[in-house]
Amino acid sequence: MTDTSTASGTPLFTALTPKVLRTEVLAGLVVALALIPEAISFSLIAGVDPAVGLFASCTMAVVIAFVGGRSAMISAATGAIALVVAPLAREHGLGHLFAAVILAGVFQVALGALGVAKLMRYVPRPVTVGFVNSLAILIFLAQVPELLDVPWPVYPLFAGGLAVMVFFPRITRVVPAPLVSIVVLTALTVGAGIAVPTVGDKGELPASLPVPALPEVPFTWETLTTVAPYALGMALVGLMESLMTAKLVDDLTDTPSSKTRESIGQGIANIVTGFFGGMGGCAMIGQTMINVRVSGARTRLSTFLAGVFLLGLCLLCAPVVSQMPMAALVAVMVMVSVATFDWRSVAPRTLRRMPVGETVVMLVTVVCVVVTENLAIGVVVGSLVALVVFARRVAERAHVEAVAAPEGRVVYTVRGELFFASADEFLARFDYVGDPDHVVLDLSEARVWDATSSAALDAVEAKYAERGKRLELSGLDEASKRLRERVREPAAG
Numbered sequence: 001m002t003d004t005s006t007a008s009g010t011p012l013f014t015a016l017t018p019k020v021l022r023t024e025v026l027a028g029l030v031v032a033l034a035l036i037p038e039a040i041s042f043s044l045i046a047g048v049d050p051a052v053g054l055f056a057s058c059t060m061a062v063v064i065a066f067v068g069g070r071s072a073m074i075s076a077a078t079g080a081i082a083l084v085v086a087p088l089a090r091e092h093g094l095g096h097l098f099a100a101v102i103l104a105g106v107f108q109v110a111l112g113a114l115g116v117a118k119l120m121r122y123v124p125r126p127v128t129v130g131f132v133n134s135l136a137i138l139i140f141l142a143q144v145p146e147l148l149d150v151p152w153p154v155y156p157l158f159a160g161g162l163a164v165m166v167f168f169p170r171i172t173r174v175v176p177a178p179l180v181s182i183v184v185l186t187a188l189t190v191g192a193g194i195a196v197p198t199v200g201d202k203g204e205l206p207a208s209l210p211v212p213a214l215p216e217v218p219f220t221w222e223t224l225t226t227v228a229p230y231a232l233g234m235a236l237v238g239l240m241e242s243l244m245t246a247k248l249v250d251d252l253t254d255t256p257s258s259k260t261r262e263s264i265g266q267g268i269a270n271i272v273t274g275f276f277g278g279m280g281g282c283a284m285i286g287q288t289m290i291n292v293r294v295s296g297a298r299t300r301l302s303t304f305l306a307g308v309f310l311l312g313l314c315l316l317c318a319p320v321v322s323q324m325p326m327a328a329l330v331a332v333m334v335m336v337s338v339a340t341f342d343w344r345s346v347a348p349r350t351l352r353r354m355p356v357g358e359t360v361v362m363l364v365t366v367v368c369v370v371v372t373e374n375l376a377i378g379v380v381v382g383s384l385v386a387l388v389v390f391a392r393r394v395a396e397r398a399h400v401e402a403v404a405a406p407e408g409r410v411v412y413t414v415r416g417e418l419f420f421a422s423a424d425e426f427l428a429r430f431d432y433v434g435d436p437d438h439v440v441l442d443l444s445e446a447r448v449w450d451a452t453s454s455a456a457l458d459a460v461e462a463k464y465a466e467r468g469k470r471l472e473l474s475g476l477d478e479a480s481k482r483l484r485e486r487v488r489e490p491a492a493g
Contacts, residue, residue: 454488
């Protein structure tokens with residue numbers, strides 16, 4: 001299986017050589033093993049049977065491997081989606097949950113076709129860094145409960161797992177260190193009969209294949225109004241996480257991806273998942289980091305095999321998988337959180353060099369995500385703070401300088417950008433009382449960007465007119481002239 005499409009239509013990867021094939025297969029297996037306890041945990045958060053989360057992870061991974069826009073990215077059941085659908089599942093049952101998942105997929109397809117992915121260009125880098133760092137923190141915090149109030153052997157097993165993943169790559173990288181860690185610790189606990197929490201303690205694995213079916217709900221307007229708000233929330237949160245994760249993988253691999261195709265692909269995957277009795281999902285940053293950064297996967301094959309292996313492990317290897325110690329998987333996820341965190345962003349050298357405003361934006365994003373455990377809220381709030389910081393910075397670049405001129409005139413030279421944030425300061429820079437009767441406003445080095453700044457020019461002109469003085473505008477570029485004509489037209493009428 002090869003990945004031959006990118007956003008530009010040029011080949012992204014050639015053939016799967018034996019080396020690449022081995023990397024992709026082993027990466028898919030590691031991801032599948034790590035997905036099992038996560039999917040079960042997310043099912044419990046949503047208040048549904050573990051099979052609902054596991055089936056969602058299987059179908060999401062398999063379908064997105066074909067229809068997604070970002071190679072090697074893992075989509076499955078996620079905590080964010082679980083939090084959104086939990087009230088619906090609790091109050092209305094599984095039928096309404098599956099209907100919401102299908103409708104969320106329809107919303108995502110529609111939003112993708114409408115170009116919602118293009119909005120990602122307006123997410124500044126400090127928000128992206130905050131997004132990554134907050135996810136790393138959430139991944140770490142999610143592992144903490146697994147290390148509290150547990151038998152003492154958990155701690156040496158956990159430490160041993162970390163040691164294997166740190167030192168084994170120095171011996172060889174042919175086999176992923178996380179897989180070695182999981183196999184070694186499982187063999188040790190089973191062989192020595194060590195009693196520690198296992199994957200089986202999280203819930204029973206499914207015993208049969210999922211069968212596609214329509215949700216068991218009345219197809220009425222009341223059902224639609226019940227599930228639509230949850231479906232829209234799922235669609236927005238899922239797209240936000242998926243597009244941010246895709247952007248992160250783009251940066252890690254130095255390869256492009258089609259965000260529009262990814263948006264539509266997420267929708268298709270959720271539609272299929274809803275019909276197969278899954279709780280829905282989106283891109284998973286933690287599993288994607290295991291796949292891309294830790295295991296070195298780069299093609300769609302790893303994503304596809306993660307879903308296939310997950311299903312096979314649940315159906316064919318349930319007794320063995322159930323014996324895997326949670327300490328091994330917790331160690332894997334802790335290493336993922338450490339690898340995911342952008343340590344350069346908090347290094348003293350970086351903080352001294354970086355503008356204070358950008359550091360504030362990054363910290364606000366992290367705090368919002370960690371406190372709310374909602375990535376969408378963090379990204380939106382961080383982007384709004386970045387907008388305020390940017391507006392303030394640009395507003396400070398607008399300067400007004402008065403120069404005396406012949407014939408009893410005074411010339412005000414304006415440099416910079418005139419828009420809503422600089423309008424008040426601009427109005428205060430003129431000596432309306434002391435200036436002569438003829439005032440020239442030179443705008444050849446300025447640009448009028450919005451109706452607020454255009455109204456500020458009108459206000460300056462009116463203030464001088466009230467005192468019997470004339471304001472002459474000069475140097476206004478064509479774009480600014482057209483804007484002023486357009487926004488002043490209603491007032492003239």
